[in-house]
Amino acid sequence: xxxxxxxxxxxxxxxxxxxxxxxxxxxxxxxxxxxxxxxxxxxxxxxxxxxxxxxxxxxxxxxxxxxxxxxxxxxxxxxxxxxxxxxxxxxxxxxxxxxxxxxxxxxxxxxxxx
Amino acid sequence: xxxxxxxxxxxxxxxxxxxxxxxxxxxxxxxxxxxxxxxxxxxxxxxxxxxxxxxxxxxxxxxxxxxxxxxxxxxxxxxxxxxxxxxxxxxxxxxxxxxxxxxxxxxxxxxxxx
Numbered sequence: 001x002x003x004x005x006x007x008x009x010x011x012x013x014x015x016x017x018x019x020x021x022x023x024x025x026x027x028x029x030x031x032x033x034x035x036x037x038x039x040x041x042x043x044x045x046x047x048x049x050x051x052x053x054x055x056x057x058x059x060x061x062x063x064x065x066x067x068x069x070x071x072x073x074x075x076x077x078x079x080x081x082x083x084x085x086x087x088x089x090x091x092x093x094x095x096x097x098x099x100x101x102x103x104x105x106x107x108x109x110x111x112x113x114x
Numbered sequence: 115x116x117x118x119x120x121x122x123x124x125x126x127x128x129x130x131x132x133x134x135x136x137x138x139x140x141x142x143x144x145x146x147x148x149x150x151x152x153x154x155x156x157x158x159x160x161x162x163x164x165x166x167x168x169x170x171x172x173x174x175x176x177x178x179x180x181x182x183x184x185x186x187x188x189x190x191x192x193x194x195x196x197x198x199x200x201x202x203x204x205x206x207x208x209x210x211x212x213x214x215x216x217x218x219x220x221x222x223x224x225x226x227x228x
């Protein structure tokens with residue numbers, strides 16, 4: 001079945017460590033996104049990519065990094081510079097940005113700093 | 115810039131009662147509008163969207179929404195809710211034209227009591 005796969009579902013990180021969240025899609029979508037979700041704050045855009053080898057910062061990019069070397073993959077690295085990384089992270093994709101296209105979401109990854 | 119306000123953070127309702135989840139948006143240009151649903155510990159999935167044409171939009175699971183341009187609203191309704199409708203609901207808005215990324219509201223938690 002087509003969809004978006006995020007891994008791992010749960011991840012624990014010690015302070016000072018970088019961690020990478022995986023996101024793979026087999027929908028042949030050009031655009032991919034990373035959102036952070038905190039209780040009561042809705043979804044906030046971290047990074048997005050409209051095409052391979054290109055990506056743009058979203059509203060809260062500080063402390064995060066991404067790459068887009070393949071169309072189907074858009075991993076997110078949470079660096080030690082991110083002061084409050086404990087959150088639910090959602091990867092998403094759409095055929096392209098804009099034009100009213102539906103955004104499809106993965107099942108999410110929980111990151112907890114211990 | 116575009117913004118979206120979900121007026122209620124939580125809506126409790128009894129099973130088989132009607133429900134309305136309110137969404138207002140702000141934009142200086144024409145917009146696309148979306149409602150997504152998130153079940154616990156999962157990603158979001160599209161309920162319905164308004165792109166153009168009829169202002170009454172029907173979606174999955176018996177939900178519908180009405181676009182009101184003069185009041186800049188896109189309220190979600192269901193005539194009779196079920197326990198299984200308990201979830202978080204997100205309204206999103208995206209400017210027409212160009213490659214704009216949708217902006218999400220903070221979400222409304224619908225709690226259906228037996």
